[in-house]
Amino acid sequence: MEELDVEPAITNIPAASDGKHLGFAWGPGDILAYETLYMAPGAKGSGCSFIHEVRKDEDIYSPILRKLFNESHHIFVGLQTIREDLPSKNKKTQFVSISKNYRSVIRACMEELQQVAASVLVLQVSILLAIELIWNLCEVLFIDAAPAGPLLLHLLDWVRLHKGDVDEKAREVLQSESPAEHHDYWDVVVSYVLQGRFEEARQMLVKQATLQPAARNMYKLMDTLLSKMPFYNPGGTQTLTEFDVKWRHWHEEVDRCLQDNSFASNQHLEIICKILVGDEDTLLEHKELLSTWYHFLVTRLLFCHPTVKPTELHYYAQSCMTMFLDLRSVPEPLDSILLAAFEFDIHQVIKDCSIALNNWWFVAHLTDLLDHCKLLQSHNLHFGSNLREFLLLEYASGLFTHHSLWQLAVDYFDNCPEFGHVYLELQIERVPLDTERKALKVLRICEQRQMSEQVRSICKIMAMRALRNNRLGSALSWSIRAKDAAFATLISERFLQDYCARGTFSDLDLIDNLGPAMLLSDRLTFLVKYREFHKLYEENRFSEAAKLLLSLITAKIAPRSFWMTLLTDALPLLEQKECNVVVYLLLELGDMEKI
Amino acid sequence: MESVNAKYVSQKISKTRWRPVSHSSLQQPDIFATGSWDNEDNKISFWSIGNHGSSGMDEGFEGDPQLLCEHKHDGDVLDLQFLDQDRIVTTSSTGAVTIFRHHQNSQTISVSQRWPRVHRYPCDNAPCTGVVCSSPEIVTVGEDGKIIVFRADQEGVIRVIENADSSTIHAVTYLRTTEILTCILYLDDVLLPLHCVDRHPNQQHIVATGGQDGMLCVWDVRQGSTPFSLMEAHSAEMWEVHFHPTNPDHLFTCSEDGSLLHWETSTHSDMPSFLQGGRNNSMISRSAMAPAGGNQSLISTWLSGDSSKGRLETTHMLPSQTLSVNSLDVLGQCLVCGTDGEAIFVNRQVPV
Numbered sequence: 001m002e003e004l005d006v007e008p009a010i011t012n013i014p015a016a017s018d019g020k021h022l023g024f025a026w027g028p029g030d031i032l033a034y035e036t037l038y039m040a041p042g043a044k045g046s047g048c049s050f051i052h053e054v055r056k057d058e059d060i061y062s063p064i065l066r067k068l069f070n071e072s073h074h075i076f077v078g079l080q081t082i083r084e085d086l087p088s089k090n091k092k093t094q095f096v097s098i099s100k101n102y103r104s105v106i107r108a109c110m111e112e113l114q115q116v117a118a119s120v121l122v123l124q125v126s127i128l129l130a131i132e133l134i135w136n137l138c139e140v141l142f143i144d145a146a147p148a149g150p151l152l153l154h155l156l157d158w159v160r161l162h163k164g165d166v167d168e169k170a171r172e173v174l175q176s177e178s179p180a181e182h183h184d185y186w187d188v189v190v191s192y193v194l195q196g197r198f199e200e201a202r203q204m205l206v207k208q209a210t211l212q213p214a215a216r217n218m219y220k221l222m223d224t225l226l227s228k229m230p231f232y233n234p235g236g237t238q239t240l241t242e243f244d245v246k247w248r249h250w251h252e253e254v255d256r257c258l259q260d261n262s263f264a265s266n267q268h269l270e271i272i273c274k275i276l277v278g279d280e281d282t283l284l285e286h287k288e289l290l291s292t293w294y295h296f297l298v299t300r301l302l303f304c305h306p307t308v309k310p311t312e313l314h315y316y317a318q319s320c321m322t323m324f325l326d327l328r329s330v331p332e333p334l335d336s337i338l339l340a341a342f343e344f345d346i347h348q349v350i351k352d353c354s355i356a357l358n359n360w361w362f363v364a365h366l367t368d369l370l371d372h373c374k375l376l377q378s379h380n381l382h383f384g385s386n387l388r389e390f391l392l393l394e395y396a397s398g399l400f401t402h403h404s405l406w407q408l409a410v411d412y413f414d415n416c417p418e419f420g421h422v423y424l425e426l427q428i429e430r431v432p433l434d435t436e437r438k439a440l441k442v443l444r445i446c447e448q449r450q451m452s453e454q455v456r457s458i459c460k461i462m463a464m465r466a467l468r469n470n471r472l473g474s475a476l477s478w479s480i481r482a483k484d485a486a487f488a489t490l491i492s493e494r495f496l497q498d499y500c501a502r503g504t505f506s507d508l509d510l511i512d513n514l515g516p517a518m519l520l521s522d523r524l525t526f527l528v529k530y531r532e533f534h535k536l537y538e539e540n541r542f543s544e545a546a547k548l549l550l551s552l553i554t555a556k557i558a559p560r561s562f563w564m565t566l567l568t569d570a571l572p573l574l575e576q577k578e579c580n581v582v583v584y585l586l587l588e589l590g591d592m593e594k595i
Numbered sequence: 596m597e598s599v600n601a602k603y604v605s606q607k608i609s610k611t612r613w614r615p616v617s618h619s620s621l622q623q624p625d626i627f628a629t630g631s632w633d634n635e636d637n638k639i640s641f642w643s644i645g646n647h648g649s650s651g652m653d654e655g656f657e658g659d660p661q662l663l664c665e666h667k668h669d670g671d672v673l674d675l676q677f678l679d680q681d682r683i684v685t686t687s688s689t690g691a692v693t694i695f696r697h698h699q700n701s702q703t704i705s706v707s708q709r710w711p712r713v714h715r716y717p718c719d720n721a722p723c724t725g726v727v728c729s730s731p732e733i734v735t736v737g738e739d740g741k742i743i744v745f746r747a748d749q750e751g752v753i754r755v756i757e758n759a760d761s762s763t764i765h766a767v768t769y770l771r772t773t774e775i776l777t778c779i780l781y782l783d784d785v786l787l788p789l790h791c792v793d794r795h796p797n798q799q800h801i802v803a804t805g806g807q808d809g810m811l812c813v814w815d816v817r818q819g820s821t822p823f824s825l826m827e828a829h830s831a832e833m834w835e836v837h838f839h840p841t842n843p844d845h846l847f848t849c850s851e852d853g854s855l856l857h858w859e860t861s862t863h864s865d866m867p868s869f870l871q872g873g874r875n876n877s878m879i880s881r882s883a884m885a886p887a888g889g890n891q892s893l894i895s896t897w898l899s900g901d902s903s904k905g906r907l908e909t910t911h912m913l914p915s916q917t918l919s920v921n922s923l924d925v926l927g928q929c930l931v932c933g934t935d936g937e938a939i940f941v942n943r944q945v946p947v
Contacts (some may be wrong), residue, residue: 064605066937067603074936438633441919468718
C-alpha cells in the first residue's frame with residue numbers, strides 16, 4: 001500500500017448529533033451514514049431515523065456544468081473516431097483543434113457561471129479558470145509542441161488570454177476625458193509592454209507625447225525602440241539563428257540608450273526602457289501588474305531569452321517562481337501543477353490535478369487527448385489497466401451515479417478496451433426502469449453490445465412487472481424479446497388459466513400474430529394453436545378444427561390439466577359431420593389415459 | 596451551409612413541439628415547447644427563436660433559442676401537444692395528464708387543469724405514453740392499455756376504453772374527427788412494437804409508422820393489415836415520424852441511433868433541385884403490395900411502390916452523430932429536435 005499523498009479531508013455531518021457512533025456503507029459514488037445505537041456506558045441516547053448521504057462530487061448536479069459534460073462527451077466521441085492512418089502532421093492539427101474545442105466549452109461554461117453571479121459559484125468559476133489555464137499550457141507545450149522560436153509566441157498568447165484585466169483598464173482609461181492624465185495610464189502602458197503588445201503601447205504613448213511637446217524626441221526614441229523589436233516569424237524564411245542575431249542587436253541598442261541616460265528625465269520611460277532590456281529588479285517591482293509568477297516568467301523570457309528551447313523552460317520556471325513568490329507564501333496547488341508542466345512531467349501534472357480537483361472530468365479528458373497524441377508512456381498501475389483507461393473508468397463510473405448522465409457514461413466505457421465492458425455490465429443493471437421507454441433504451445444499449453445476460457435480466461424485470469399488473473400481452477412480448485422460454489411458458493399458463501376461468505381469451509391480437517415467435521416454448525405453441533382451433537370453429541371450418549385438435553393431442557404438447565377442456569371442446573364436433581375424426585380423437589385420449 | 600446549431604440545455608429532451616401559427620399568416624413559427632425526462636426534477640419549457648417577421652436575416656446567422664419560461668413537471672414528460680395557442684397538454688410517467696397555460700404577457704406558466712393518475716394499474720401508476728388533441732377533446736393512451744377521452748374544460752373523464760389491448764399502447768393519432776388510430780404491434784417475420792404514427796395531412800387513409808427496428812412503414816388503412824411499403828430507415832428504434840403539415844411530400848423521422856432523416860418523394864425521375872449538405876442517400880422503397888387499381892394520379896407517391904413512378908431521397912439533417920434524437924417537430928420551414936445529449940437543434944431553413 002502506497003503512502004498517502006495528502007492528509008484525507010474531514011467532512012462534518014451537520015445533522016448528526018455529537019458523540020454518536022456513525023455506521024456507514026459505500027455506494028457507487030457516495031457514502032450512506034447513519035447513527036447507530038451503540039453507546040458509551042452511561043450515555044443516554046435515542047434512535048435517530050435519518051440516513052445521511054455524503055457525496056463527493058457536487059459538480060455533476062450543477063445545471064450549468066452539465067452542459068460541460070454533454071458537450072465534452074460529444075467532442076470525446078468525435079476524437080475517438082480519428083483515423084489512425086492519417087499522417088502525423090494532419091493529426092496534430094486535428095488534435096490541436098480538438099483541444100481548442102474542449103477549451104472553448106470550458107470558457108462557455110465559465111461565462112455562463114459568471115453571468116449567474118451567485119456567490120457560491122465564484123469558487124466554481126475560479127476552478128474552471130484554473131482548469132482552462134492548465135489545459136491551455138498543456139496544449140502549447142505537449143500537443144502543439146512548438147520548438148524554440150514559436151514557443152515563446154505561444155506562451156505570450158497564453159499569458160495574454162489569461163490576463164483580461166489589462167483590456168478592461170485600458171478601456172476605462174481611453175474612455176476618460178484625458179487618457180494621458182488618467183491615474184492608471186502608465187499602468188496600462190507598462191502592462192502592454194510586459195505582455196509584448198507593442199502596437200497598443202505605442203498608440204497609448206502617442207497620446208502622452210502630444211501632451212509633452214518638449215519631450216518629443218524622447219518619445220520618438222522610445223517609439224522607434226518599440227517598433228524595431230524583432231518578433232520571430234514562424235512562417236517566414238528567417239532562421240532562428242538569424243533572428244537571434246537581430247534580437248541581440250536590438251537588445252544592445254536598448255542597453256546603449258539606457259547607459260546614455262536618454263530617458264533619465266522621464267522616470268516612466270526609463271522604467272519601460274529597463275523592462276525592455278530585461279532588468280529583473282525592475283520587473284519584480286511591478287509584481288502587481290504581473291500578478292503571477294508565470295506572467296513574470298514569460299515576460300522575462302521575452303526580454304532576455306526569446307529563443308528559449310522547450311527543454312530549458314523548467315530552469316527558468318523554477319527560478320522565476322522562487323524570485324516572484326515571497327519566502328513566506330506557500331505555493332498553491334496550481335503553481336506546482338504549472339511547474340510540473342514546464343518540466344514536461346505529464347504524469348505529475350495529471351497526478352496533481354487528480355488530487356486537487358474533486359471531479360475526474362478534467363484529468364480524464366486531458367489524459368485521453370494526450371494518449372491519442374502518443375505522449376503517455378504505458379504506465380502500469382496496480383489495477384492492471386493503463387492510466388488513460390483508469391481515469392476514464394473513474395470518470396464514467398461517477399457519471400453513472402447520476403440519474404440522467406448515465407447515458408454519456410456508456411460511450412466512455414465503450415472506449416476502454418480492457419475493463420469497459422465489465423464495468424458497463426455491472427452498472428447498467430442498476431439503472432432504474434420507470435417507464436417502458438427507458439427500458440427500451442437500456443435494452444438497445446445492451447443488445448448493441450451483445451450483453452445477453454443483461455438483456456434477459458431487464459426483460460424479466462419488465463415482464464414480471466407487467467405480470468403483476470395483469471398485463472399479460474405486455475409480459476409475453478417482453479419474454480419473447482428476451483427469448484426466455486421458461487417465462488413464456490409461465491405466461492402461457494396464465495393465459496390458459498384465464499381462459500378456463502372466463503371462457504374467452506384476452507389479447508387475441510397478440511396471440512394471433514405471433515408468427516414464428518410462438519415456437520419459443522411448447523406451452524406457447526399450444527396456446528397459439530388452441531386459439532387457432534377456436535378461430536376455425538367460429539368460422540365453421542369444422543374439419544380443419546377437428547384435425548387441429550387431433551394434432552394437438554397427438555403431438556403431446558397439450559398439458560394434462562387441459563385435457564378435460566379439450567374433450568369438452570371436442571363434444572360439439574360430434575354434432576357435425578366430421579364425427580369420425582372426433583371419435584378417433586376420443587379413442588386416442590382414452591389410450592393415453594391408460595398410460 | 597450548415598444552419599443547424601446545438602443548444603445545450605442541461606436536461607434530456609423527450610418531446611418538442613412548435614406552437615401552431617395561424618394558417619392565414621405566412622409567419623414562420625417562433626415559439627416551441629419542450630419537455631424533459633429522466634431528471635429528478637423534470638420541466639416543461641417554452642423557448643423563442645425570435646422569428647418575429649424578420650425575413651431579411653443573413654444566411655448564416657442563427658440566434659440561439661432563448662428560454663422564455665419553464666415550469667416543474669411531475670414525472671417524465673412522455674408526450675406533449677399544443678391544445679391551442681396558449682395551452683399545452685402533457686402526459687406523465689406518473690399516469691397524470693396536465694394542461695399548462697402559457698401566459699405570454701408575463702412569461703409565466705400555470706397549471707390550468709390536471710387529471711392525476713388517470714392511467715393506472717390496480718396497485719401502481721401506469722405511464723401515459725401518448726396524447727392527441729383536437730380542441731377541446733383530448734385522447735390519451737397508456738401502458739395500462741386504456742384509451743381515455745377528456746374534454747379540456749370538464750373535470751372528469753368522458754370515456755374510458757379499458758383493456759383496449761393487453762400490451763402497451765405507444766402512440767395515437769386522429770384518423771378522422773371521430774376515429775383514432777392506436778399503435779401497438781406489427782408483424783413482419785418478427786413481432787415488433789410500433790412507436791410512432793402520423794397521418795398524411797391531406798389523404799387521411801395514409802398513415803406512416805415507425806417501429807422498434809427502425810423501419811418506416813406506410814399504410815393504407817382502408818386496405819388490410821399489411822403495410823404498403825417498408826423502408827429501412829434507421830438502425831435503432833424510430834421515435835417520431837412526421838409528415839410536413841403543408842407539404843406532405845416531405846417526411847421526417849428521428850431515431851434512437853442519433854440521426855434525423857428528411858424523406859422527400861418526387862414524382863419526376865430528375866434529380867431533386869437541391870442537395871442539402873451532409874450525407875445523402877437514395878432509398879428505393881420496397882413494397883409489400885402493388886397499388887390497387889384506379890386512377891394512378893390520385894394515389895399518393897408514398898404508396899407507389901414502383902421505383903419508376905417515384906423516387907425517394909433521404910438526407911441526414913444533423914451534422915454528426917449524437918445520442919438518441921427523441922423528438923422532432925416541423926412547421927413551415929422550421930425544424931426543431933431534442934436529444935438525449937441534452938441538446939436542442941433548430942433548423943430554420945428546411946428545404947421544403
